[in-house]
Every structure is written in structure tokens, then in C-alpha cells.
Amino acid sequence: MLEMEDVSVTYGGVLTALHGVSLTVPEGSCVALLGANGAGKTTVLRAISRNLSRHGARLTDGRVRFDGIDLARTSMSEVVARGLVQVPEGRRILGRLSVEENLRVGGMRRGRKAAAAARERVYGIFPRLAERRHQQGLLLSGGEQQMLAIGRAMMAGPKLLMLDEPSLGLAPIIVGQVADVIRQINAEGTSVLLIEQNAAMALSVASSAYVLELGRVSLSGASGELTETDTIRHLYLGHSGGEVSAGSVAFATTLQPWSGNGPS
Structure with a gap:
């Protein structure tokens, strides 16, 4: 459904924010994109939604396709009309x-x-x-x-819903409710690209995930497999409890899949 192929993005023609990023969101799937602040996650969303120029950035290499259509000459409004809809970080209602x-x-x-x-x-x-x-x-x-x-x-009837940090600033019990909602939306047929720092929640919801570090994809695979890798255990899920050091992504303190269940 969504394909990014070797996408590179620069800001101001100087700072390279993405270096040859490739990822795929198959139809009907839920895919997570994990990474710390500054890793380039939001830039990935801007490249998909054709929202780079507003932020002084441009795509210098690669292609983004949605339903087989190259989005290079597609406006932001056309992207939404095709069924690619984003929920921005910070809610902005x-x-x-x-x-x-x-x-x-x-x-x-x-x-x-x-x-x-x-x-x-x-x-x-x-x-x-x-x-x-x-x-x-x-x-x-x-x-x-x-x-x-x-x-x-x-309300826009998305084919693919892109969620930018939906758990940010929310209490754990509310994060659980948001996770349950994402599962429900995906189960009802809407594809999801979930951008998150809360790796435990994201990996419990998504079937597969990509890890972005300094503008490059460093890991990718099925969520269950990534949960078992040493890198994810130490940097993203916390190996022995408690928060990990600054610069890492993890908020979770356990390796067990987080159910997210809580009262409504």
C-alpha cells in the first residue's frame, strides 16, 4: 500500500535528516516506526504527506508511492483525498x-x-x-x-492512518486505551503507520516495526522478533527495569508484551 524507497531529505539544503530510508506498510497492516527524538520520524511523515517544503526541507532522492501512485507531484490535499490521513503530534484539535x-x-x-x-x-x-x-x-x-x-x-475515511506519537504526555492507563483503539481501527480494515517513542506500546500493537536512528533504518522485522533482540531489549524496552539512559527511547520497564488493558 505505502512504499518509501531510498528516501533522503535535507533541511535548508545543508542538514541531511533522512539517509536512504526505505519502509513498506502493506494493506491491512499496522506498522510501527520507532526512534528517539531527532531520529527523523516526523520527517518521514512529512515526506509521505508532502509537507516538507513548509518546514524548509526537500526530498533529494528516492520515491514515495501510495497505492502504486508516485506522490512526487501530488499536493497535500490530494494525498488526503487518496486516503492517506495523518494525526499530528500534539493533537491540534x-x-x-x-x-x-x-x-x-x-x-x-x-x-x-x-x-x-x-x-x-x-x-x-x-x-x-x-x-x-x-x-x-x-x-x-x-x-x-x-x-x-x-x-x-x-472522519476523512482513511485507507492508511498515520499516527504521530499518540501516547505522548498521556497517563499509562490512557495510553492503554489508545492502544486498544489503534488495534480496533486496524482490525476493522484501516492500515496504520504508528510513529512512537513508547516502544512497548507500539510493539504490542504493530505486527512489524522499523527502528530509525540518526535518519537511517537500523533494524526492521516482525514485532515479536524485534522484542527479542538485544538492541531493543537494552535501548527500547529496558533490560532490568527502570528508565534507561538519556537518548534512548524506552519508557517501559518490562520485556513482557504490554496488553494496554484498562478501564474505559
Whole structure:
């Protein structure tokens, strides 16, 4: 479905942020992209969504294809229209609008019936949003705002949903709920590219993963296999409990797959 082939990206024509990055998201799959701050994860998303120039960056080599279409000459709006939708880091909901209004904005490109059906699907996935449909977004908790951000993206009817750090700043029990939602969305047929620092959560949700270090893919494979590698154990999951040293990604303190189960 999504293919990045030997993609290199520079900022300001000087700083190279990505060095020949290749990754694939097969149709119907959930794939994780792991890496520390500054590894290049967000730049990967910008390269896919055609959002590089706004940040002073450009693709200098390689190709990005979605459903067999080269995205090189595709605008950001066309990318979304083709079914490639991103939930940005930091949620970025419309705080002064209600939950219902945020969802309606997300479904503006769709017909009335399709948008109404999508909205009911979102409320089915997020019952808490249904309870708060008339409440302003800025009055929601952090977890509820993340749910709304994902729900608004789902209103566009994505074939591939790209999630940028959905667990960032959330309490562990809420992270568990977000993980369960990602599993549900994927199980219902939407492909997912999950960008995360929380490796334990990401590997528990995704079927496969890539590890990005300093703009290069250093590891890739099935999630279960990566969990057993020494690099992932020591740097990303924590070998003997507690947080690992600065510069590593891990937040988890156990090697056991994290179920993410918690009260709704």
C-alpha cells in the first residue's frame, strides 16, 4: 500500500535528516516506526504527506508511492483525498469548537450521508466522545483530546492512518486505551503507520516495526522478533527495569508484551 524507497531529505539544503530510508506498510497492516527524538520520524511523515517544503526541507532522492501512485507531484490535499490521513503530534484539535463540530470539520470533504455514518462510527469507537459531543475541545482531558484527534482523522475515511506519537504526555492507563483503539481501527480494515517513542506500546500493537536512528533504518522485522533482540531489549524496552539512559527511547520497564488493558 505505502512504499518509501531510498528516501533522503535535507533541511535548508545543508542538514541531511533522512539517509536512504526505505519502509513498506502493506494493506491491512499496522506498522510501527520507532526512534528517539531527532531520529527523523516526523520527517518521514512529512515526506509521505508532502509537507516538507513548509518546514524548509526537500526530498533529494528516492520515491514515495501510495497505492502504486508516485506522490512526487501530488499536493497535500490530494494525498488526503487518496486516503492517506495523518494525526499530528500534539493533537491540534480545534479547541473552541465542540466535539461534534470538530468531527464535522474532519468530514467536510465527504457527502452528508457518508459523513454522518463516519461520525456514528467514531462515536462507536469512542463512547466518551459521544457523551461529550457538545463540549468544547479545550475542556476535554488530554486523553479525550487524543481520542478526538484520532476521531477527526477517521472522519476523512482513511485507507492508511498515520499516527504521530499518540501516547505522548498521556497517563499509562490512557495510553492503554489508545492502544486498544489503534488495534480496533486496524482490525476493522484501516492500515496504520504508528510513529512512537513508547516502544512497548507500539510493539504490542504493530505486527512489524522499523527502528530509525540518526535518519537511517537500523533494524526492521516482525514485532515479536524485534522484542527479542538485544538492541531493543537494552535501548527500547529496558533490560532490568527502570528508565534507561538519556537518548534512548524506552519508557517501559518490562520485556513482557504490554496488553494496554484498562478501564474505559
